Amino acid sequence: xxxxxxxxxxxxxxxxxxxxxxxxxxxxxxxxxxxxxxxxxxxxxxxxxxxxxxxxxxxxxxxxxxxxxxxxxxxxxxxxxxxxxxxxxxxxxxxxxxxxxxxxxxxxxxxxxxxxxxxxxxxxxxxxxxxxxxxxxxxxxxxxxxxxxxxxxxxxxxxxxxxxxxxxxxxxxxxxxxxxxxxxxxxxxxxxxxxxxxxxxxxxxxxxxxxxxxxxxxxxxxxxxxxxxxxxxxxxxxxxxxxxxxxxxxxxxxxxxxxxxxxxxxxxxxxxxxxxxxxxxxxxxxxxxxxxxxxxxxxxxxxxxxxxxxxxxxxxxxxxxxxxxxxxxxxxxxxxx
Numbered sequence: 042x043x044x045x046x047x048x049x050x051x052x053x054x055x056x057x058x059x060x061x062x063x064x065x066x067x068x069x070x071x072x073x074x075x076x077x078x079x080x081x082x083x084x085x086x087x088x089x090x091x092x093x094x095x096x097x098x099x100x101x102x103x104x105x106x107x108x109x110x111x112x113x114x115x116x117x118x119x120x121x122x123x124x125x126x127x128x129x130x131x132x133x134x135x136x137x138x139x140x141x142x143x144x145x146x147x148x149x150x151x152x153x154x155x156x157x158x159x160x161x162x163x164x165x166x167x168x169x170x171x172x173x174x175x176x177x178x179x180x181x182x183x184x185x186x187x188x189x190x191x192x193x194x195x196x197x198x199x200x201x202x203x204x205x206x207x208x209x210x211x212x213x214x215x216x217x218x219x220x221x222x223x224x225x226x227x228x229x230x231x232x233x234x235x236x237x238x239x240x241x242x243x244x245x246x247x248x249x250x251x252x253x254x255x256x257x258x259x260x261x262x263x264x265x266x267x268x269x270x271x272x273x274x275x276x277x278x279x280x281x282x283x284x285x286x287x288x289x290x291x292x293x294x295x296x297x298x299x300x301x302x303x304x305x306x307x308x309x310x311x312x313x314x315x316x317x318x319x320x321x322x323x324x325x326x327x328x329x330x331x332x333x334x335x336x337x338x339x340x341x342x343x344x345x346x347x348x349x350x351x352x353x354x355x356x357x358x359x360x361x362x363x364x365x366x367x368x369x370x371x372x373x374x375x376x377x378x
Contacts (some may be wrong), residue, residue, distance in 0.1 A: 049124030057084035136191035173319035224261030250314030252292025284324025
């Protein structure tokens with residue numbers, strides 16, 4: 042059995058990955074370490090929690106004593122680090138927690154991985170470490186890092202530290218840098234779920250600035266297919282960009298959601314732009330496509346429709362999230378106090 046420590050596995054992307062990988066492979070023993078911050082939700086893992094090769098541990102990656110204990114107890118051979126504070130707006134309001142989790146926490150994991158001689162360490166990162174693009178060009182793996190927010194600085198720092206452990210100690214590190222994700226179980230502070238839920242609640246849809254900030258969007262299922270490909274076939278010391286070649290301004294996303302739900306564009310409310318708002322991101326994913334044979338399967342229109350349907354079908358989930366009642370769920374279902 043391949044013992045894999047997945048950190049941040051109760052979050053949006055991590056939980057989708059665990060559900061996906063356990064459905065794909067029965068020879069992985071997944072140990073999910075998650076602190077269960079506001080964005081971590083064990084309800085996301087109902088498809089996995091009864092499986093014998095899935096284990097949940099509540100804890101913080103910055104806790105070196107706990108991390109070392111888990112490496113020893115479960116004989117960890119592989120690490121996939123999804124754990125991160127990830128919301129840019131929150132990092133602008135307060136950056137310390139981002140550096141504790143994203144930088145110091147990653148360091149704890151790297152040190153334990155070196156000590157226990159793991160066979161692969163996959164650091165899940167973001168295209169935001171590259172900074173902002175003008176109207177043309179794409180981020181490649183050779184693009185210099187130029188992060189512009191406390192969040193992206195913390196992720197770039199973690200990436201550089203991970204690569205230094207490969208260079209200095211020979212730790213088998215690989216890094217993925219992905220574009221903007223969307224899909225089921227996404228916490229409603231992010232653009233697409235926020236706009237869906239506000240529309241369903243007949244609330245205004247706040248759009249930063251002129252709404253023309255461009256992002257490259259990828260369905261979370263396609264992202265996790267790429268993570269699996271890099272985990273299983275990626276070369277040590279390499280970085281792999283992951284994108285779906287789906288550039289779209291924020292305002293077009295909002296209008297699409299309104300059309301899908303049969304609502305008027307009068308619900309849009311333009312608000313003051315956030316500080317240091319990067320204008321455009323766009324990923325060149327040629328490397329992962331040519332070297333590992335990965336390609337996105339989902340079109341943006343189909344995947345957004347599936348995402349909207351998921352939020353329509355899972356009203357109780359997001360209502361608990363926005364009301365804070367999910368905290369009670371943790372306590373009653375899992376005895377977490």
